[in-house]
Amino acid sequence: MALLEKITKLVSRYFLLPLVTLYMYLIQNPKSREYYKSAGILDLGDVSINYVNNFSRQISSTTYWMEMYNRVKEAGASLAGCGLAGHDILIPRSPALIKSILVKDASHFDRVGNLLSLKGDYIASKTLLCLQGEDWTKTRAKFEAAFTPSKIRRNFVQVDKLGKELVQYLNREVEKEAQINFGQAALKFTTDVTGSTMLNLDTGSLRTRGPTRFEEILDKLFSSFDNFANWWKPGFIQWFPRIATYFKVTLVDEEIVEFYRNVAQFEMNNEKGRDRNNFVSVVRSTWEELYGNRGLYDSSDHEEEWITANLFGMVLPGYKTTETLIAMCAYVLALHQDVQDKVRDEINATFESNQDDLDFAAVNRMTYIDMVINETLRMYSPIGLVGRVCKKEYPVPDTNLVLKVGDVIIISLYGLHYDEEYHENPEIFDPERFSSGVKNKDFSFLPFTQGPRNCIGSRMAMLETKMALCYVLRNFKLTRPQKLSFP
Numbered sequence: 504m505a506l507l508e509k510i511t512k513l514v515s516r517y518f519l520l521p522l523v524t525l526y527m528y529l530i531q532n533p534k535s536r537e538y539y540k541s542a543g544i545l546d547l548g549d550v551s552i553n554y555v556n557n558f559s560r561q562i563s564s565t566t567y568w569m570e571m572y573n574r575v576k577e578a579g580a581s582l583a584g585c586g587l588a589g590h591d592i593l594i595p596r597s598p599a600l601i602k603s604i605l606v607k608d609a610s611h612f613d614r615v616g617n618l619l620s621l622k623g624d625y626i627a628s629k630t631l632l633c634l635q636g637e638d639w640t641k642t643r644a645k646f647e648a649a650f651t652p653s654k655i656r657r658n659f660v661q662v663d664k665l666g667k668e669l670v671q672y673l674n675r676e677v678e679k680e681a682q683i684n685f686g687q688a689a690l691k692f693t694t695d696v697t698g699s700t701m702l703n704l705d706t707g708s709l710r711t712r713g714p715t716r717f718e719e720i721l722d723k724l725f726s727s728f729d730n731f732a733n734w735w736k737p738g739f740i741q742w743f744p745r746i747a748t749y750f751k752v753t754l755v756d757e758e759i760v761e762f763y764r765n766v767a768q769f770e771m772n773n774e775k776g777r778d779r780n781n782f783v784s785v786v787r788s789t790w791e792e793l794y795g796n797r798g799l800y801d802s803s804d805h806e807e808e809w810i811t812a813n814l815f816g817m818v819l820p821g822y823k824t825t826e827t828l829i830a831m832c833a834y835v836l837a838l839h840q841d842v843q844d845k846v847r848d849e850i851n852a853t854f855e856s857n858q859d860d861l862d863f864a865a866v867n868r869m870t871y872i873d874m875v876i877n878e879t880l881r882m883y884s885p886i887g888l889v890g891r892v893c894k895k896e897y898p899v900p901d902t903n904l905v906l907k908v909g910d911v912i913i914i915s916l917y918g919l920h921y922d923e924e925y926h927e928n929p930e931i932f933d934p935e936r937f938s939s940g941v942k943n944k945d946f947s948f949l950p951f952t953q954g955p956r957n958c959i960g961s962r963m964a965m966l967e968t969k970m971a972l973c974y975v976l977r978n979f980k981l982t983r984p985q986k987l988s989f990p
């Protein structure tokens with residue numbers, strides 16, 4: 504393994520990196536620099552080589568685009584343009600413009616995942632996250648049914664049960680260790696919540712100290728690319744999408760696909776025991792209504808494949824993001840004992856007014872915990888940026904710029920969340936800034952974004968986080984580890 508790692512590093516540093524840098528250099532288009540300037544928009548130049556250099560220094564895209572956003576801010580502009588890998592990129596800073604892009608004029612745009620097209624990946628391309636155009640509109644409209652407030656209320660019982668299991672897990676851990684890994688506990692919690700609410704499975708991670716089969720499957724996605732043999736796939740999928748689709752090439756490891764396929768098959772073979780309210784059933788009926796025998800649209804997709812892809816596609820964006828949020832809430836509460844005491848008071852009052860238990864309505868009545876979670880989302884948003892790609896010409900409001908098809912927009916959520924023009928003293932953790940809700944932070948606070956393509960699971964994420972905090976703070980005091988240094 505160590506040898507393989509060394510080879511991988513050498514190949515990346517001395518072969519791939521120079522090759523990509525050369526490619527970036529060759530595709531720079533000097534004429535492109537007039538694009539923004541001629542419309543009177545600040546142009547930050549072609550950043551391709553700089554982007555690759557930063558990437559090789561392991562600077563994340565979140566940090567990179569936040570720095571770009573800050574350059575726009577320092578210039579006192581409300582938007583700016585730059586070039587990257589042959590694309591013209593727009594970086595908006597004004598909440599009004601961001602609102603137009605995400606909501607009012609959303610029909611001009613698709614989501615850009617990354618610069619890699621997944622059209623040829625037979626699993627990833629069918630997930631809600633990657634679907635584009637008409638296919639996305641139809642599927643999203645059907646999936647929304649699984650995330651309405653009344654459907655989230657139905658999930659409450661499962662989340663509540665897992666909140667209690669989280670306490671038991673933590674109790675067992677504190678008996679063994681003086682200092683425990685809270686992030687690990689939060690991950691087990693969100694893993695089990697996702698398993699039970701999205702896949703109908705009792706995944707039992709909180710009852711097991713070591714990793715369960717489901718945890719291994721989730722983890723495998725991130726270790727797939729440790730395997731050098733998989734490195735050819737992204738390029739192949741990008742450049743030969745039809746051949747890739749024909750031979751069912753996917754970036755997703757076969758063992759992972761097999762796991763979700765088994766869940767899909769169980770649902771398809773379980774006609775009698777079918778509960779139309781659970782998410783697996785919603786995915787299946789979406790396929791039947793849209794593409795099945797008497798479906799509204801033709802599709803060459805196979806039912807089992809489509810369901811498999813969409814189960815995988817709903818698990819993927821939810822469990823780690825929510826784990827990050829819960830862990831970051833614990834981190835800030837450990838640093839701010841006064842805030843922790845105040846949240847605990849609210850939680851204790853809620854338990855006591857409810858026969859020492861929680862119910863959905865009571866949890867929703869709590870306000871201070873919401874303020875704390877929102878302030879954590881502002882400072883430590885699990886997602887740092889979102890992108891849009893222009894699919895029909897777009898005259899940018901109040902400017903002379905008309906975006907052309909293929910232009911990319913990068914909205915830096917961190918840039919917005921730390922912009923002192925919108926959030927006073929942004930470096931300071933202050934839940935009070937959310938005392939009148941999130942409304943007055945319109946489009947300068949966007950952890951789940953807004954508009955038709957926003958996060959479909961935001962209500963679920965907020966419920967999970969609140970429940971985890973309720974059970975943890977009711978039973979434990981969070982303190983900062985002695986030996987760790989904090990940023």
Ligand code: HEM
Pocket residue numbers: 614631632633643816817820821822824825828884885886889890950951952953955956957958959960961963964
């Ligand atoms: C704290 C937790 C979470 C955060 C911060 C978060 C944030 C986001 C963001 C920023 C987007 C992109 C929105 C855009 O492009 O405008 C997104 C999309 C998405 N999220 Fe979440 N998310 C979280 C939890 C969840 C959960 C729990 C689920 C599922 C149960 C979920 C499912 C999705 C899906 C399917 C999409 C793609 C929606 C579409 O393209 O129509 N997310 N999320």
